[in-house]
Amino acid sequence: MKQFAWQVVRKGWFIALVIFLWWLITATAWVDPYKLPGPGDVLSTLGALFTERALMHDLGATLLRLVEGFGIGVVAGVLLGVLTGAAPFLEDGIRPVIAGLQAVPTIAFLPLAILWFGFNGTAVLVITAFGTFKPMAIATYSAIHQVSPTLLMAGRSMGARGLFMQRTLIVPASVPNLVTGLKLSWSFAWRALMAAEIVVAGAQGLGGVLELGREIGAIDVVMAVIIVILVVGIVTEQLFFTRLERWVNRRWGLVGAR
Amino acid sequence: MAAALRVIDVSKTYARSDQPALTATSFDVQPGEFTSLVGPSGCGKSTLLAMIAGLLMPDTGSVEALGEKVTGPGKGRAIVFQDAALFPWLTLERNVEYGLRAHGVAKAERREKVQQALRMVHLDDVASKHPYELSGGMRQRASIARALVLEPKILLMDEPFSSLDAQTRVVLQDEVQRIWLETKLAVVFVTHNLIEAAFLSDTVHLLSSSPGRIIKTYAIDIPRPRDEADPALLDIRHDMLERLRAEVTDAARRRAEIAEVTA
Numbered sequence: 001m002k003q004f005a006w007q008v009v010r011k012g013w014f015i016a017l018v019i020f021l022w023w024l025i026t027a028t029a030w031v032d033p034y035k036l037p038g039p040g041d042v043l044s045t046l047g048a049l050f051t052e053r054a055l056m057h058d059l060g061a062t063l064l065r066l067v068e069g070f071g072i073g074v075v076a077g078v079l080l081g082v083l084t085g086a087a088p089f090l091e092d093g094i095r096p097v098i099a100g101l102q103a104v105p106t107i108a109f110l111p112l113a114i115l116w117f118g119f120n121g122t123a124v125l126v127i128t129a130f131g132t133f134k135p136m137a138i139a140t141y142s143a144i145h146q147v148s149p150t151l152l153m154a155g156r157s158m159g160a161r162g163l164f165m166q167r168t169l170i171v172p173a174s175v176p177n178l179v180t181g182l183k184l185s186w187s188f189a190w191r192a193l194m195a196a197e198i199v200v201a202g203a204q205g206l207g208g209v210l211e212l213g214r215e216i217g218a219i220d221v222v223m224a225v226i227i228v229i230l231v232v233g234i235v236t237e238q239l240f241f242t243r244l245e246r247w248v249n250r251r252w253g254l255v256g257a258r
Numbered sequence: 259m260a261a262a263l264r265v266i267d268v269s270k271t272y273a274r275s276d277q278p279a280l281t282a283t284s285f286d287v288q289p290g291e292f293t294s295l296v297g298p299s300g301c302g303k304s305t306l307l308a309m310i311a312g313l314l315m316p317d318t319g320s321v322e323a324l325g326e327k328v329t330g331p332g333k334g335r336a337i338v339f340q341d342a343a344l345f346p347w348l349t350l351e352r353n354v355e356y357g358l359r360a361h362g363v364a365k366a367e368r369r370e371k372v373q374q375a376l377r378m379v380h381l382d383d384v385a386s387k388h389p390y391e392l393s394g395g396m397r398q399r400a401s402i403a404r405a406l407v408l409e410p411k412i413l414l415m416d417e418p419f420s421s422l423d424a425q426t427r428v429v430l431q432d433e434v435q436r437i438w439l440e441t442k443l444a445v446v447f448v449t450h451n452l453i454e455a456a457f458l459s460d461t462v463h464l465l466s467s468s469p470g471r472i473i474k475t476y477a478i479d480i481p482r483p484r485d486e487a488d489p490a491l492l493d494i495r496h497d498m499l500e501r502l503r504a505e506v507t508d509a510a511r512r513r514a515e516i517a518e519v520t521a
Contacts, residue, residue: 148343150343154337155360156331157331157335158331161360168359251346
């Protein structure tokens with residue numbers, strides 16, 4: 001218990017300081033409360049958003065889009081990555097194209113997506129999937145290239161070939177690097193999604209509420225939504241991906257191996 | 259009796275190297291014979307083994323295994339790698355089963371053979387564990403089981419004990435001797451440990467580097483089971499050391515001569 005309290009102090013002191021300073025400058029009316037509402041105001045707005053505006057629905061819509069877009073992007077990225085690694089002429093042809101696309105920020109494709117799919121949630125979903133797809137394809141391709149040559153030789157010597165080898169050796173051997181790619185792609189997806197939602201504000205979602213807050217000049221709403229976005233980011237990163245990574249690294253013998 | 263393995267004038271030079279890794283080398287391995295390739299690093303012993311395994315193609319010459327020219331990996335030849343090279347995402351059982359799956363063996367038969375192979379190396383009680391849960395010695399035994407399950411006629415071992423501690427190494431040497439006595443496989447064993455080679459083998463080919471080649475062959479007919487401290491083995495080790503020392507001196511003299519010529 002004492003240990004836990006110490007951990008909280010160690011990890012929480014800076015954030016506590018920031019919140020205190022934030023409270024201090026708003027409580028002493030140093031800055032105009034219309035420019036910067038206090039922590040208490042933002043917190044009560046956050047509560048009100050959940051009870052009155054049903055922010056839950058926006059959060060749900062955003063998360064659904066994130067999961068769908070990320071899922072589609074990951075599947076497509078892995079497939080293309082595996083294909084790219086399968087033969088030299090595929091590698092030579094496909095790799096520069098993906099690398100080129102990755103040089104363009106995903107949000108730059110949003111106008112195109114809106115023209116093709118309309119000013120709606122579909123365009124946002126497509127952009128999220130596309131934002132996931134690019135880093136995932138690159139990560140998959142490089143993960144496949146990093147499979148230990150000894151494991152490949154062992155597989156070959158035991159008679160593994162072609163598709164069997166891809167399925168039972170190359171893909172599973174790539175998993176630790178794929179998980180790293182997954183984590184990276186998730187953060188790309190999250191960024192692309194927020195940017196797209198802010199532009200396509202009519203669709204339900206956190207980005208739309210953010211944009212609405214700006215339109216009506218409600219800084220407390222904007223800040224409350226930023227807090228929600230922050231929490232979603234931390235929860236997925238820490239609770240899901242960090243744990244997944246730890247488990248995989250252990251199982252694949254990358255840490256804790258004797 | 260036809261040789262299990264024939265290595266005929268095999269040579270190999272790697273790209274970006276002016277010295278051949280191995281100059282034309284020939285030897286036979288009889289069925290049931292334990293042969294070691296021993297020598298310092300860079301003598302081409304692992305290159306030679308990779309060519310026997312069919313994982314590397316020789317520049318000249320050929321390898322014949324069980325009467326057929328080697329053009330790639332084959333079911334009659336199984337390999338044990340230096341660092342075990344188990345698949346970390348599979349349990350021991352699934353690791354041992356892998357080659358059988360690759361060869362399309364039916365499930366019931368696979369299970370039986372896997373059990374048998376794991377019993378052979380005394381790992382049947384940890385069959386459902388993953389490699390990361392095992393010690394280095396157990397991992398190496400598992401990789402021996404993985405090779406044996408394919409019922410090869412020729413077992414190839416590439417420095418299988420070089421990353422193990424001295425105690426584990428001794429235990430595994432005894433284990434390999436026991437397994438070989440039980441199965442009577444033809445074995446080609448690569449090591450840089452002279453006493454290990456002499457202890458295990460019927461025949462030891464001593465190799466030297468720059469360029470890689472066999473400098474002497476020893477026939478060791480000490481009856482088994484053997485003792486590592488047997489004076490006869492120590493004599494052989496001593497002779498091998500003398501040969502290698504002479505090689506080093508020769509090489510130094512050659513280099514000095516070259517330096518003189520160019521100077």
